[in-house]
Amino acid sequence: MTTHHLPADGGHATVRGPYTVPVDFDDIRQVLAAFERDGVRYAIFGATALNLHGLARATEDLDVFVDPTEENIDRLRHALHHVFDDPSIDEITSADLLGDYPAIQYIPPTGNYHLDFVTRLGHAFTFNDLELVRMPFGDLTVTVVSARTLYRMKRDTVRLKDQADAAWLKARFFGEED
């Protein structure tokens, strides 16, 4: 098992007492590498997707749409166990994600960011509704919702930061088109 290690010799992943800094590119990269290695069917959306489409933006989370099958949720848990030495990962269950709790937030022991897993977004989006693209993430290739899907996800939300993201996506990719 590969366990998530933070270097103890300073740098940008130093642990200082109970408070840790920071979320960084390598943390997210490790999670995505595990998804790829274990064959998880997933799609990145949200702010990280916006980053990968070309607009660097700060974020505290990784939003992941997960194909809602029991086998895939097993793979998801397996992948997370490869990265984090954390028994609470077993609380991420297909019973919840395929049932009454289609949104699960996992905060790793480091506590410096959260992974948000969803299997459906209201009645608007299921996994099969997503337009997906494969995109580079450093030296990895990962699955991301397309710019159009990302725009549609963000366009109709009430959060101001999502509306701003939608406006930027529209200006960059679609112009006057809607």
Add this chain to the structure above:
Amino acid sequence: MPVRKFRTIEEMNQPVWRTPGDPALYAAIANLWHRSAQLSGRRFTPGVRRFRDIATLEASADEASDSPVLPRR
């Protein structure tokens, strides 16, 4: 180009888009995430939380983001 000049604030605040696959994009992402985390120093309570919909999850995350930042040690 250490100095850039703009005629308006709006012009200054235009987002900088880079091309996926361009190493400069990933360097910018890594740098930005690192710096924002250094500034924030925020810590969330580890574990698993279940939500009945994404809106509730986002509201919870936003509430955590608005909470006071814990001091670094």
